[in-house]
Amino acid sequence: MALDDSVSQLAGVGPKTVTALGDLGIHTLRELLFYFPFRYDDLKARPLAELQDQEKALFKGVVISEPVISRFGPHKIRLNVRLLIDSVAVIATFFNQPWLKDKFVPDEEVAIYGKWNEPQKRVVGMKVITQQTQNELDPIYSVNKGMRQKKLISLIQTAFKQEAAGLVDVIPAEIRQHYRLLTDFELVRQMHFPRNQAESTAARRTAIFREFFLFEVQIAQLRQQDQDPEQGLVLPYQLAPLRQFIGTLPFKLTAAQKRVVNEICADLKAPAHMNRLLQGDVGSGKTVVAAIAMFAAVTAGFQAALMVPTEILAEQHFQKLSRLFAPMQVTVTLLTGSLKPAEREQALQAIKSGRTNIVIGTHALIQSGVAFKALGFVVIDEQHRFGVNQRRALREKGQNPDVLAMTATPIPRTLAITTYGEMAISTIDELPAGRRPIETHWLKTNQANQALALTEQQLAQGDQAFVIAPLISDSDQVNLKNAEDLYERLTKYFGARYQVALLHGQMTPADKEATMAAFSQGQVQVLVATTVVEVGVDVPNANVMLIFNADRFGLATLHQLRGRVGRGQRQAYCYLIADPTNEVAVKRMEIMTATNDGFVLAEADLKLRGQGDIFGDKQSGLPEFRLGDPITNNNTLMAAHQVAEELITADPTLRQPDHQGLAQYLRAQQAADQFD
Structure with a gap:
């Protein structure tokens, strides 16, 4: 076997397991080895006297009573068992894990991991530790219904034994030695099987640098290609029809839109390859700018493509741009994964023959079988949702077409050079005339009914509302609102008056699309959702955004969510329901109510955010990383950026002996992306 072989090569991995791993983004043995835990449980038992209230720890004790199972509430089960720990009788409680009953045998010792409740002398159990290893830390992985922790760990152990010895370092030795980084073999071992906290810390430090370094090397390669005049494409657009x-x-361009259009058009005519990022606040009119640039490419005799992250967003852009281009006899084609075979074949023929001028689609645009006659210009919406290799694959569909990427969230200047360093940046810093700022109010949890009453007033006027929760379902570990409970509560609250729907990330893509479409078309008035609410989806009647536990989100995410409303002519409202427990969270709420300016918020987010944005950067306008955070790990990102720049400048084609591991890795990644 080889590291880039399919996981199906492992013993015991059948079709169902391949599918479950694929849903986690694991397709090859290499991806399995580099699928790292997101945290560790400390398995070093400590005396009760040392523990703080609500602290998680390993508890060892003797079972002194038969376990008892009881039911409370709908679909909820509680298991209680009494243990003798450090000569203290302690009740251990497990929620919704009745199968653990057999683990507790009177007079036998047991080890459990859980949270200590000091006032009640009780442990809220999370799992039973069946065997102690030499490791102090137990890795915890993100899993799904088809792939449980135990099974995933077993597969990783098997892959490590069989294939880890074949790992070739992707970070050159000189860089590793300078920054005191681990080899790839030691990185994988210490991330999955750390013997102590020091090994875990060293491995995570290396893993974050490695992730940033690989990203920055690819960015540096793209920038170098763009600077080669032979790689460019001249698009001599016609000014009169433009x-x-x-x-x-149907509206006048703002001064900012005119300035940005001029910057893009200058790039189109220049011989160097265009690679430009268009950033602008929510509702600033980026799509219209992209439409003008695409039309310019069409007047030059080329085709243009717009790639977006979701099918419903592709459909919306298709409808909107078809109307805009109708007076100019420009043909527009939609290409998504859900097209029927006959429709797809018709679309592919129109693209290949050149009968269509503009193609709008999802990542289906970069799949094999899609051939353009003369692709000269590409627009990528929500840039950070697509990886570097996906962007490269779309460019390779033409003769290195000019590229315009768009993001709805302004990027702080201090991050732009590292995250979008291969791009020139255009900024729309002005909203269209007449657009009203969204009224934002911060309410405490005990004022939630007031927010619902205000929401109902808007619904009575024909508006629609988003209701956002941080979790999908109930959690014993965190006291936060969840979408499923809110859905049930609001369904009862609104009764037959208004239709309520639920949307979250564990639904199938088809169900998510159908739910969002029903909301977009006005069949649903209230959409209860997690942050899965799609960036950029335009629902003109949605004028209320209600966010529960708003203090648990970063400013970038809150601003993105708020931007889902206020797309029409009526006044829009955002209600933040939060009881912040620290000064940073209080400041977030105050800033959100004080300004609608995304540029102000982006800089504030950079200053305020530590590890506070526990739900990540998915809607922050920054590229998505598995381990590193571009903000909290900014020094590491800057270092990775610098060494990647120096490496590619000195050895553009990665021919030096010490760069062969890196070159091999990048070739394998690009080959894999061609078949995604």
Whole structure:
């Protein structure tokens, strides 16, 4: 076997396991080895006297009573068992894990991991530790219904024994030695099987640098390609029809939009390859700018493509751009994964023959079988949702077409060079005339009914509302609102008056699309969701955004969520329900109510955010990393950026002996992306 072979090569991995691993982003043995835990449980038992209230720890004790199972509430089960720990009788409680009953045998010792409740002398158990190893830390992985922790750990152990010896270092030795980093073999071992906290810390430090370094090397390669005049494409657009098209638009461009259009058009005519990032606040009019640039490419005799992250967003852009281009006899084609075979074949023929001028689609655009006649210009919406290799794959569909990427969240200047270093940046820093700021109010949890009453007033006027919760379902570990409970509560609250729907990330793509479509079309008035609410989806009647536990989100996420409303002519409202427990969270709420300016918020987010944004960067406008945070690990990101730049400048084609591991890795990644 080889590291880039399919996980199906492992013993005991059948089709169902392959599918479950694939849902986690694991397709090859290499990806399995580098699928790292997101945290560790400390398995070093400590005396009760040392523990703080609500602290998690390993508890060893003797079972002194038969376990008792009882039911409370719908679908909820509690298991209680009494243990003698450090000569103290302690009740251990497990929620919704009745199968653990057989683990507790009177007069036998047992080890459990859980949270200590000091006032009640009780442990809220999380799991039973069946065997102690030499390791102090127990890795915890993100899993799904088809792939449980125990099974995943077993597969990782098997892959490590069989394949880890074949790992070739991707970080050159000189860089590793300078920054005191681990080899790839030691990194994998210490991330999955750390013997102590020191090994875990060293491995995580290396893993974050490695992740940033691989990203920055690819960015440096793209930038170097762009600077080669032979790699560029001149698009001699026709000014007269371009002005005519702008004249047909149902609104006047802002000064910022005009400036950005001029920057993009100058790039189109230049011989160097265009690679530009268009950043602008929610509702600033980026799509119209992209439409003008695409039309310019069409007047130059080329095709243009717009790639977006979801099918419903592709459908919305298709409808909107078809209307805009209709007066100019420009043909627009939609290409998504859900097209029927006959529709897909018709679309592919139109693209290949050149009968269509503009193609709008999801990542289906970069799959094999999609051939353009003359692709000259590509627009990528929500840039950070697509990896570097996906962006490269779309460019390879033409003769290195010019690229315009768009993001709805302004990027702080201090991050732009490292995260979008291969791009020139255009900024729309002005909202269209007449757009009203969204009224934002912060309410405490005991004022939630007041927010619901205000929401119902808006619904009575024909508006629609989003209701956001941080969790999908109930959790014994965190006291936060969850979408499923809120859905049940609001369904009862609104009764037959308004239709309520639920949307979250564990639903199938088809169910998510159908639910979002029903909301977009007005069949649903209240959408209860997690942050899965799609960036960029335009629902003009949605004028209320209600966010529970708002203090648990970063400013970037809150601003993105708020941007889902206020797309129409009516006044929009955002209600933040939060009882913040620290000064940083209080400041977030105050800043959100004080300004609608995304640029102000982006800088504030950079200053305020430590590890506070526990739900990550998925809607922050920054590239998504598995381990590293571009903000909290910014010094590491800057160091990785610098060494990647120096490496590619000195050895652009990675021919030096010490760079062969890196070159081999990048080739394998690009080959894999071609078949995704």
